Amino acid sequence: MQFAESSGVKLFVESTGTGTPIVFVHEFAGDYRNWDDQVRFFGRHFRCITFNARGYPPSEVPGDVEHYSQALAVEDIASVLRWAGVKDAHIVGVSMGGYATLNFGLAHPAMARSLTIVGAGHGSDPERHEQFLRDSGELAGRLVSLGMEEGIVHYANSTIRRRFKEKDPRGFATFNRQFAEHSALGSSLTTRGCQMRRPTIYELGERMAKLDVPTLIVTGDDDEPCIEPALFMKRTIPDARLWIVPRTTHAVNLEEPEAFNRVVSDFITAVDRQRQE
Template sequence: MQFAESNGIKLFVESTGTGTPIVFVHEFAGDHRNWDDQVRFFGRQFQCITFNARGYPPSDVPDDVEQYGQDMAVEDIANVLRWAGAKDAHIVGVSMGGYATLNFGLTYPGMARSLTIVGAGHGSDPVRREQFLHDSAELADRLVKLGMEEGIVHYANSTIRRRFKEKDPRGFDSFNRQFAEHSALGSSLTTRGYQMRRPTIYALADRMATLPVPTLIVAGDDDEPCIEPALFMKRTIPDARLWIVPRTTHAVNLEEPEAFNRVAFDFISSVDRARQG
């Protein structure tokens, strides 16, 4: 196993292939394994770097909620790049990882060749904000009290997963088996320290308006909490593209891996060609 150190925390890292690096950043319910289809595809031409966030074994699981947060997620990506000896990379993230990807680009634009932000925006709607915080606190409590397997049942079967379950039952079951293997403590503290404290997409408007990094924004058309934030990012980020994926919910890279790989590849390749020109 290989580990990158990030401010005293060890992060499990895998690197596959050679070439321009791409860093893949997983969602709350996922880990580095969620990117297997992308690593197999992109690893033919790129260096693919995946890692487990803090709180996700075999990465360290700090027991202090103050060791979890948006700023730390950004620094963790930066330190994974430093571990790889890369001065910059394409950054691809889903959901929680999409938030981290956006904030990484805002904080370290010189280290981001491009940003691909997938399914980011949950908790941003001001009308539903209090409900999001309430539901997140309940989830954090359930994980510690019941353990992962029982604690995730409601979350894993929510409406933002329904198309995945319909289209790929076997993949959906595998995803949830992996989810259930996570640390209950790490997932609970991630919810409280990161998910519930991060700025909403709308709160980042002024910073996004000056973001100089080419950005691809992706959302499933049935992932309702993410559609308006995706449109907002498209309208606010100067060099942004938007792809809305039909009959798809949250984890687009898992629900529609072939389409996702093709669109992301075309975007990343076009960015690299423009840099060379």
Template sequence: MPTITTDDGVKLYCEDTGAGTPIVFVHEFAGDSRSWEPQVRHFSRRWRCITYNARGYPPSDVPQDAERYSQERVREDLRCVLEGLGLADAHIVGLSMGAFATLHFGMRYCAQGAAPRARSLTLAGCGTGAHPALYAKFQQEARALADSIEREGMAHFAATYGHGPARVQLRDKDPRGFAEFVRQLAGHSATGSAHTMRGYQARRPCLYDLTDEMARIAVPVLVMTGDEDEPCLEPSLLIKRTLPTAGLAMLPRSGHPINLEEPALFNRLLEDFLHQVESGRSTVRDAASRPSIWGPGGKP
């Protein structure tokens, strides 16, 4: 089984498909490496596609100590995947939890004045719980979800959390794909999922406190969100307004797992963006067109 060993000794399951410029896909909390199958099938025809399971997601190791799950650790796991495969850089594509990891990777390893470790960053469905009005509540709910996972198990979690208000869009568009998503989620490790929810999700810093760090990212960025993924709409605008290298794409009538809901549109938007980056045509926003990062309403 192909694995990458992190610098704290955790083995991460990894798949490497195709040849060419590398793209590393970083999965969401409710997914795993299999969630990127519509992208791997498309992009591996011309690109090298790398997917991996985060710590806590078998067949990756499941550390038993919740303290071994954190925003910083997940960021460094992404670095370890690149280094384990001998990659100086890659296009990094993250969804939700994976988008947070991708963004933090960019802040740490793609800042102005340093040799970037990524060719580009794609942040899809990034921002759940990040708005200041929701941040404390999100932390509390994440801890409660971790308790529920440990008490009720993953089948109950998949039947409840898996049917949330930003996931019913997938159910309505693609019942067969939704059933597969729920089945895979139900098969996740309860220990790993609870530790990820409690150690990573409930403790990740608020994006609205990181605007100075975000603004220093020097590589091209694509932000994508579904227009019915309410928790991610305002944070996506914040990221777009903060990063002069960022573009924003909003997918209509779509919820959270947009790569599964609208794979053809997601792939086209991502492929257009990657071609712009590779051809040197991805531009920085003109300073004359930059609004306040807080929008017309001012700082919340």
């Protein structure tokens, strides 16, 4: 096993293939294994770097909520790049990882060749933000009191997963089995330290308007909490394009891997071509 160190925490990292690097950043309910379809596809021509966030074994699980935050998630990506010995990379993130990808671009634009932000924005709606915080707090409590397998049942079967379950029952079952293998403590503290404290997409608007990194924003048309934030990002980030995927909910890379790989490949290839001109 290989580990990068970030702010005193060891992060499990895998690197596959050679060429221009792509760093994949997983969602709250996922881990590095969620990117298998992407690593197999992009690993033919790119260097694919996947890692587990802090709190997700075999990465270390700090026991203090202050060791979990949006800022630390951003610095963890930077630490992985430094560990890999690359000065910049294409950054691709889903949900929690999409938030981290956006904030990484804002904090370290010189290290980002491009940003692909997928399913980001849950909890940003001002009218639903308080409910999001209540739901997140309840989830964090259930995880430590009931354990992962029982504590995730409601979250894993929410409406933002329904198309995945319909389209690919076996893939959905694998996803939930892997989710249940996570650390209850790490997942609970990630919820409290990162999810519940991070700025909303709308609060980042002023900084996004100055972002000078090519950006692809992706959302499923049935991922209702993320549609308006996706439109806001498209309208705010100067060099942004938006892909809305029909009959798709949250984890687009898992629900529609072939389409996802094709669109992201076209995007990053175009970005690299433009950099060479």
